[in-house]
Amino acid sequence: MISSSNSDRVVLNWDGRQQQIEYRWVGCADASAPVLVFLHEGLGSVAMWRDFPHRLCMACGLRGLVYSRPGYGRSTPRRPGERWGPDFMHRQARELLPALLAALGVDQSQPAPWLFGHSDGGSIALLYAAFAPDRVGGAIVLAPHILVEPVSVASIAQTRQAWQTTDLRDRLARYHDDPDSAFLGWNEVWLDPAFRSWDIRPELGAIGCPVLAVQGLEDEYGTLAQIRGIAERVAGTELLELAGCGHSPHRDQPEALTRAVADFLARHRRAG
Numbered sequence: 001m002i003s004s005s006n007s008d009r010v011v012l013n014w015d016g017r018q019q020q021i022e023y024r025w026v027g028c029a030d031a032s033a034p035v036l037v038f039l040h041e042g043l044g045s046v047a048m049w050r051d052f053p054h055r056l057c058m059a060c061g062l063r064g065l066v067y068s069r070p071g072y073g074r075s076t077p078r079r080p081g082e083r084w085g086p087d088f089m090h091r092q093a094r095e096l097l098p099a100l101l102a103a104l105g106v107d108q109s110q111p112a113p114w115l116f117g118h119s120d121g122g123s124i125a126l127l128y129a130a131f132a133p134d135r136v137g138g139a140i141v142l143a144p145h146i147l148v149e150p151v152s153v154a155s156i157a158q159t160r161q162a163w164q165t166t167d168l169r170d171r172l173a174r175y176h177d178d179p180d181s182a183f184l185g186w187n188e189v190w191l192d193p194a195f196r197s198w199d200i201r202p203e204l205g206a207i208g209c210p211v212l213a214v215q216g217l218e219d220e221y222g223t224l225a226q227i228r229g230i231a232e233r234v235a236g237t238e239l240l241e242l243a244g245c246g247h248s249p250h251r252d253q254p255e256a257l258t259r260a261v262a263d264f265l266a267r268h269r270r271a272g
Contacts, residue, residue: 007046007074012099015091019076021100022046023067027057034137034269035106035113038066039097039121041248042186045073047175052250053116060262062114067100077181084189086198089120093127112137114265119143119221119247120186123200126230130206138210138268140261142249143219146229147199148190155220156190163187204233210268211237212261216245216252238264 009020024046027036038053040046045068057064068075069092078084101107114137117125122144129136145152162168163183172179189195211234213227224241231237240260245252 009074010100010103012096012103014070014096014099019070020074021067021070021076022074023065023100023104025063026054026066027060027062027064030063033061033063034111036060036062036064037097037101037106037113037115038064039115039117039124040066040068040072041119041121042190043172043182044068044118044121045075045175045182047073049250052254055254056116056250056258056261059258060265062265065104065106065113069096071178071181071185072176073182074177077178078185082185084185086189086192086195088189089123089200090127093124094131097124097128098132107135111269115139115141116261117141117144118250120145126204126207126211127200129209129211130200130203133206133208136209138212138265139207140212140214140264141227141230142214142257143216143222143247144213144226144230145222146201146204146226148196149222149225151223152221153191153196156187160187160191201229201233204230207234210264212240212264213237214240214242214249214257214260216242216247216249218245219247221247 007022007024009022011018011020036057046066049066053064053066070076071078106113112135115125122141125139125141126144129139169179176182213230215224215227227239231239242249242253249257
């Protein structure tokens with residue numbers, strides 16, 4: 001498991017203040033190896049990936065960059081009372097991620113880095129690939145959101161009830177310095193009525209890199225319309241629909257996912 005004791009920090013000037021961003025290099029130690037950037041889910045962090053990024057990168061001969069977005073993990077928490085707007089994923093893709101990659105020298109590397117995003121992180125990966133198509137080698141997205149579905153809102157509302165009535169806060173405190181920052185930042189924006197119209201489908205056509213879109217058939221936060229919607233708009237998108245899998249394919253079906261990702265990377269890295 002990745003823990004806070006073996007993570008590093010980089011300071012970025014973002015959102016009107018200096019913020020520490022937790023990150024960790026995993027996988028292949030060769031500095032010339034291609035980079036795979038991991039973007040976590042709405043309640044995720046460096047530590048919550050556990051050892052999956054390292055194992056995947058070792059299997060594929062890649063350097064993995066895992067980081068916690070502001071508000072999560074050991075990164076700077078949200079300000080007291082701060083609420084994220086419906087554009088929070090756009091801002092992460094267009095502002096925070098490019099700044100982080102530049103600070104760590106990744107945006108200068110050749111070949112271009114690949115992205116591996118889960119849930120909200122998958123949406124951010126797609127937005128970055130659309131925003132900077134010449135700076136992405138390819139994208140693997142697990143259970144990404146491209147629009148808000150009723151099932152997503154209903155499940156997130158249930159999670160809010162669990163936050164209020166169970167030990168969810170204590171469990172999240174193992175992975176976040178400020179669990180209130182992590183949970184409420186994500187939960188409040190998703191349950192905001194203003195977020196119901198969030199829809200990135202019009203932007204997906206700008207993506208020019210290879211995309212592997214993965215969805216569990218038992219995903220409680222989204223339907224197959226999410227990844228099939230990507231395939232309708234991004235030429236050559238490959239779909240992986242996994243039985244016996246919920247919202248987290250890297251936890252529910254790690255072996256099947258690793259095989260599919262390794263094959264996808266091998267084919268498209270050769271083609272590139």
